[in-house]
Amino acid sequence: MKDLPYWVAFNHLPGIGPVRFQKIIETFGSASDAWRASPKDLAHCLGKKIVEEILPVKLSLQPEAVFQKIIKRGIQILPISDERYPALLRDITYPPYLLYQRGDFDFRSYKKWIALVGTRRATTYGKKVARYLARSLAEEGWVVVSGLALGIDGEAHYGALEGEGKTVAVLGTGVDIVYPGSNRGLAERILHQKGALISEFVPGFGPQKESFPVRNRLISGLSLGVVVVEAPLKSGALITVNFALEQGREVMAVPGSIFSFQSEGTHQLINQGARLVHNVADIVEELGFLASPQSKMKKKIALPDLDEDEKELLNLLDISGCYLDELLAKSGWESGRFYKVLLSLEMKKVIQTFAGGKIGLG
Amino acid sequence: MLAKILSATAIGIDATIVEAEIDVGPGMPSFNIVGLPDTAVQEARERVRSALKNSGFTFPARRVTVNLAPASLRKTGSDFDLAIALGILAATGQTHFNSDRTIVVGELSLSGEIRPVQGILPIAHTLSKEASIYRLFVAGGNAREGAIAGKVEVYGFRDINQLSDFLNGNQSMIPTTIDPQSLFIYSNHEEDLSEVKGQRHGKRALEISAAGGHHLLFVGPPGSGKTMLSKRLPGLLPLLSLEEAIEVTKIHSVAGLISADQPLVISRPFRSPHHTISDVALIGGGQLPRPGEISLSHHGVLFLDEVLEFKRNVLEALREPLEEGKITISRASMTTTYPAKFTLVASCNPCPCGFLGDTKKTCTCSTSQIIRYRSRLSGPFLDRMDLQVEIPRLDFSDLSSNTVEENSETVRKRVEQTRLLQQERYQKEGIHLNGEMKVRYIKKFCVCSREAHDLLKKSIETLALSARAYHRILKVARTIADLDRSEKIDVEHVAEAIQYRTLDRKYLEF
Numbered sequence: 001m002k003d004l005p006y007w008v009a010f011n012h013l014p015g016i017g018p019v020r021f022q023k024i025i026e027t028f029g030s031a032s033d034a035w036r037a038s039p040k041d042l043a044h045c046l047g048k049k050i051v052e053e054i055l056p057v058k059l060s061l062q063p064e065a066v067f068q069k070i071i072k073r074g075i076q077i078l079p080i081s082d083e084r085y086p087a088l089l090r091d092i093t094y095p096p097y098l099l100y101q102r103g104d105f106d107f108r109s110y111k112k113w114i115a116l117v118g119t120r121r122a123t124t125y126g127k128k129v130a131r132y133l134a135r136s137l138a139e140e141g142w143v144v145v146s147g148l149a150l151g152i153d154g155e156a157h158y159g160a161l162e163g164e165g166k167t168v169a170v171l172g173t174g175v176d177i178v179y180p181g182s183n184r185g186l187a188e189r190i191l192h193q194k195g196a197l198i199s200e201f202v203p204g205f206g207p208q209k210e211s212f213p214v215r216n217r218l219i220s221g222l223s224l225g226v227v228v229v230e231a232p233l234k235s236g237a238l239i240t241v242n243f244a245l246e247q248g249r250e251v252m253a254v255p256g257s258i259f260s261f262q263s264e265g266t267h268q269l270i271n272q273g274a275r276l277v278h279n280v281a282d283i284v285e286e287l288g289f290l291a292s293p294q295s296k297m298k299k300k301i302a303l304p305d306l307d308e309d310e311k312e313l314l315n316l317l318d319i320s321g322c323y324l325d326e327l328l329a330k331s332g333w334e335s336g337r338f339y340k341v342l343l344s345l346e347m348k349k350v351i352q353t354f355a356g357g358k359i360g361l362g
Numbered sequence: 363m364l365a366k367i368l369s370a371t372a373i374g375i376d377a378t379i380v381e382a383e384i385d386v387g388p389g390m391p392s393f394n395i396v397g398l399p400d401t402a403v404q405e406a407r408e409r410v411r412s413a414l415k416n417s418g419f420t421f422p423a424r425r426v427t428v429n430l431a432p433a434s435l436r437k438t439g440s441d442f443d444l445a446i447a448l449g450i451l452a453a454t455g456q457t458h459f460n461s462d463r464t465i466v467v468g469e470l471s472l473s474g475e476i477r478p479v480q481g482i483l484p485i486a487h488t489l490s491k492e493a494s495i496y497r498l499f500v501a502g503g504n505a506r507e508g509a510i511a512g513k514v515e516v517y518g519f520r521d522i523n524q525l526s527d528f529l530n531g532n533q534s535m536i537p538t539t540i541d542p543q544s545l546f547i548y549s550n551h552e553e554d555l556s557e558v559k560g561q562r563h564g565k566r567a568l569e570i571s572a573a574g575g576h577h578l579l580f581v582g583p584p585g586s587g588k589t590m591l592s593k594r595l596p597g598l599l600p601l602l603s604l605e606e607a608i609e610v611t612k613i614h615s616v617a618g619l620i621s622a623d624q625p626l627v628i629s630r631p632f633r634s635p636h637h638t639i640s641d642v643a644l645i646g647g648g649q650l651p652r653p654g655e656i657s658l659s660h661h662g663v664l665f666l667d668e669v670l671e672f673k674r675n676v677l678e679a680l681r682e683p684l685e686e687g688k689i690t691i692s693r694a695s696m697t698t699t700y701p702a703k704f705t706l707v708a709s710c711n712p713c714p715c716g717f718l719g720d721t722k723k724t725c726t727c728s729t730s731q732i733i734r735y736r737s738r739l740s741g742p743f744l745d746r747m748d749l750q751v752e753i754p755r756l757d758f759s760d761l762s763s764n765t766v767e768e769n770s771e772t773v774r775k776r777v778e779q780t781r782l783l784q785q786e787r788y789q790k791e792g793i794h795l796n797g798e799m800k801v802r803y804i805k806k807f808c809v810c811s812r813e814a815h816d817l818l819k820k821s822i823e824t825l826a827l828s829a830r831a832y833h834r835i836l837k838v839a840r841t842i843a844d845l846d847r848s849e850k851i852d853v854e855h856v857a858e859a860i861q862y863r864t865l866d867r868k869y870l871e872f
Contacts, residue, residue: 120729150729180730232724261724323754324861325562335566336846336854343817343857347824353864355712356583356719357563357752 005067006031007079011098012061012202013054018094020046035063070203075175076101088113092221092247096200100175105196110166114283115145115223115244116159117216117237118152118230123262124352124360126230129254130155131162133227136280138165140292145170145223147215148183148190148197152229152237157186160195167195170219172212174205212236217243224287225250227277231265238265241274250286252277259320304348309341314350321360324353363387365452368465369445370489371437372481374651374698375612377488379465379495381431382442384449389425395446397430400438409440409470410447417474417522422454436695438650441479444468444499447522457526464497465489468504474522478503480618483611483625486511497537499525505538507615507625510545510608542604545626552629555594556769560756564591567751567862569773572598573780574841575797577684577706577746579669581865582753583723584716588709589634591753592665595707596630597770599662600778606661613653613660613700631662637671641679646700651691656683657700669708670738677743680706684746687798705797708747710739720755739865748797748834749862780844796841801833808836810851818856827863835859 010016010024010031027045028034034042035058043051070077078085078099086107089095116134118126134144134156144160146153148169160167167190173179175197178187187197200218201211216239220226226244228251231237244251252275256263270276277283281291306314316330328338342359345351353359365384370377393407414421428446430437445466451457467485469477482504489495490513498516500508505518515537519525527533555565564580568591571578578595580588602610610627614620620627635644635655646654656664666672683689687703712718713732718725727735744750784795791803799807810818822832836851839859843851 259721324752325560325754328562335858339858339861340854343821343860347821349824354719355752357754357864358719358721 001079001081003031004077004079005063006035007098008067008070008077008202009035009058009061009063012066013057015050015053018097020050021097070100073176073203074102075203084108086222088223089218089221092217095221096218099198099200100203101196101198102175103191103196104194105166105168110143112142112287112289113145113223114142114287115219115226115240115249116152116156117146117219117226117228117240118156119232119235119237119262119265120149120151120153121232121262122151122155122230123256123260124354125256125260126152126254126262127155130229131159133229133254133277133280133283134159134167135163136295137283138163138167140280140284140295141165143168145219147172147212147219148178148187149212149236150180150183154183154186156229157190157195161189161193164193166193168222169195169197170215170222171197171199172201172215173199173207174201174203175199176203177206179207213239216240217247220244220249221247223249225252225283227283228253228266228269228274230254230256230262231269232261233264233268235265238269241269250275252283252286257320304350306345306348306350309337310345310348310350313338313341314345317351317359317361321354321358323357324359327359363453363455365449365459366462367445367449367452367459368462368495369442369467370465370485371439371441371467372484372616373696374700375484375609375616375653377481377485378435379489379492380435380437380442380445382445382449383429383431384446384453385427385429386422386450386453387425387427391423391425393426393428395428395430397428397433398436399430400436402439403430403437403442406440406443406446406470409443409472410450412472413443413470413474413522414447414450416472417526419451419456419522419526420454422450426450436650439479440469440477441467441481443470444476444522444525448525451526457529458531459529461497463495464499465495466499468499468501468519470522476501476519476521476525478622481616482508483510483608483615483620486514486516487608487612489514503622506540506622507611507620509538509540510542510611510626512542540625542607542626545624546601546607546628548629552597552770553593554597554770555773556767558587558590558594559765559767561587561591561753563861564751564753565768565773567749568595568598569777570838570841570845570862571595571705571707571749572773572777573796573845574748574784574838575705575795576748576838576841577797578708578749578751579744579747579865580707580709580751580753581712582709583711583718583720583755586753586755588753589665589667592634592663592667592707592709593632594770595663595705596632598773598777599630599705600774600781602628602630602661609701610661613657617653617658619658631659632665633659633662634665634667637666637668639672639676641673641676644676645679645683645691646689646698646702647691647693649693650695651693651698651700653700654689656680656689656702656704659704660701662704664704664706666706666708668710669743670710670735674738681742681746706747712752719752722755736865744865745830748838750865751862752864776845780841783844783847796837796844799837799840804833804836804840808840808851809849810836810839810856811853813853814839814851814856817853818860821856821860825860827860831863835863838862 024034080097130152138160144167146156157167178184220240220243228237253266253269254277275286280295284291367382369380452459469479478501486508490511498514502518502520508516582588633655644655683702689702690699713727714735715726717723839851839855842855
């Protein structure tokens with residue numbers, strides 16, 4: 001497409017989102033014509049204020065050079081008119097007119113898309129669930145979409161990779177920047193396993209607070225449904241849910257402990273009518289697909305061999321966990337025996353110590 | 363006429379004798395002090411002139427020259443006022459005084475009153491080892507402190523008239539004596555361990571810290587009782603011996619922290635500097651080196667509340683004294699060494715807002731904030747904390763419960779016995795406590811049972827403990843075994859010791 005460099009160029013200008021870009025195309029016919037238009041004509045279309053803002057950037061920008069630079073770095077540019085552009089995304093209100101993509105991945109080859117989202121500050125339980133669900137879904141051929149953040153997002157990607165499946169990460173930065181940096185390794189693995197990193201932001205665009213909620217609309221937009229694995233009452237995951245509802249996607253939520261702050265948001269969603277996710281079949285059926293027999297089974301967690309003392313101590317521990325002092329008092333044991341059994345349970349990964357000194361089931 | 367009076371000044375926690383030569387001769391009336399005096403010593407001229415005049419003596423209208431020897435030593439402060447005044451009186455024949463076996467130390471007020479100075483105990487203590495000296499003249503307010511050293515006769519005078527009367531034979535005085543043992547009176551309102559409800563884990567950590575001399579870190583939300591627990595550590599340590607008390611008092615005397623009614627520091631110091639403290643104030647220093655908080659907490663506890671708020675360079679500066687048990691401060695004018703053997707207790711919140719992992723309040727920090735906060739804790743400083751303990755916030759029902767808690771004395775008895783055990787073991791090694799063990803000693807003295815060794819090895823792998831944690835765990839396990847009177851380190855000792863390495867283990871599990 002000859003016009004593409006000018007699309008990319010407009011994409012680099014501040015304040016030119018899907019709405020204004022559409023207006024530009026309608027007014028001038030093509031992006032290249034619009035680029036060559038006089039500031040006066042542009043002002044007529046966009047308003048004086050915007051033109052004043054974009055003009056200095058526009059003057060310093062050379063569309064062909066910028067375009068070539070991006071292509072040379074192996075970043076694919078998908079305009080909305082391109083057939084490689086994700087079909088599901090085209091249906092949402094104001095889809096991005098350009099997507100940048102890294103990774104050898106073709107959106108046309110897949111039909112089953114699911115988003116797994118949740119808090120960055122996940123509990124061990126939440127992480128476990130995210131990984132387990134993503135893995136099982138990937139094994140059944142679902143593409144797992146998430147946001148490459150810490151916590152649930154990261155676990156969802158890892159789970160899909162473990163399940164030898166495909167996963168797509170929607171970034172709130174340019175596709176060449178991984179934020180947070182600690183997920184760089186994960187990003188590499190996604191690319192290595194022929195998944196994709198996509199973004200509507202231009203390459204080189206750094207992390208900004210406002211950009212993450214914006215990309216959340218793509219996470220839900222790319223998927224048939226959104227599973228919220230774990231979310232407190234105030235969470236970016238709930239922003240994704242709002243987009244999902246606007247876009248007509250199914251919303252599902254995983255229940256947690258009623259004592260956990262990190263599940264308050266998901267419980268609220270269930271209250272409001274989101275489907276409760278108990279196993280993979282729940283997700284699959286909700287989206288109108290036939291659930292396979294194994295998806296109805298829950299993963300069995302086998303306890304390692306425990307001796308009498310270990311069993312006794314484990315029985316004293318309830319689901320919400322308790323502090324070391326409480327457990328010691330409850331057991332009534334002398335401390336030597338207590339610490340010995342506690343450590344051995346911990347090493348068998350049956351229990352776990354959390355920040356704040358709390359002991360809970362691992 | 364020439365008069366020679368001996369005085370002294372504290373240098374570090376020792377003292378040196380300074381000879382004041384006073385020459386009153388013919389010439390234009392003047393008053394000069396030579397011998398590397400600083401401003402405060404120069405100002406002595408005004409104090410001495412007025413003090414003599416206001417006490418009814420005549421100040422000679424002649425050329426007065428004072429030389430403070432040795433000339434190479436920089437003289438500071440007001441220690442020499444009294445010696446200079448007495449020298450002028452002697453040189454002009456107003457008072458009969460000629461003794462090269464008497465030391466005179468004191469500051470003068472304009473009315474002729476003698477004021478106490480800092481560092482009397484270091485002076486008296488040094489003089490008690492000098493055979494040639496037998497008398498020390500000081501201010502009344504300094505007399506009891508000086509008398510603690512023994513051997514030297516200490517006379518305390520109210521003003522220069524009283525001193526002159528005594529020297530002229532018009533008034534008899536007896537030297538001040540004091541029985542240091544009689545000063546060891548403990549008041550009962552000291553903070554006791556029994557006042558802390560619950561927190562069994564935290565209390566146990568205090569006991570281990572006291573028994574083995576291990577540095578301790580408390581992590582917990584605001585209001586969980588970190589400070590309350592820390593304040594009770596000095597009460598769990600063995601009572602100060604007289605020798606230790608004198609050592610502590612000498613440092614506090616140099617810093618000017620000794621009062622006239624309690625001339626001896628009898629309880630273990632507990633110092634808690636605010637986090638805005640400068641490195642010099644913490645470590646010691648200044649143009650003329652003065653002891654810092656670490657030396658003031660010698661034989662006691664240095665408590666750093668909100669340790670992450672301290673400036674990085676301040677915490678870094680702690681490393682050397684923590685290893686050496688003393689600090690050498692070098693300045694252009696002099697180099698001084700102060701002892702600094704203390705137990706470090708630090709406390710911090712688990713996250714910037716303080717409520718990470720709390721059951722009642724939600725933590726409002728972002729993940730990156732927590733990671734950044736924790737990263738400040740890591741590294742060489744954390745490495746030196748043998749015990750890391752999480753202190754949870756207790757429910758009201760726990761706080762108001764009526765269970766009887768162990769008091770400080772009971773715990774202290776156990777600590778004393780355990781310390782005796784260690785002293786026996788390390789008799790030939792030049793260390794006293796498990797906490798002081800270097801790797802060489804750990805290999806020699808931390809003998810584990812086979813099972814304990816296997817457990818330690820396995821737990822380091824499965825719990826992803828850092829390699830540096832290994833030696834710390836063994837040291838703490840040694841103390842736990844000692845408290846248990848067990849010669850070998852057994853499984854339960856290692857298992858408990860691992861519970862005190864919380865920060866090595868988890869990173870971000872909520």
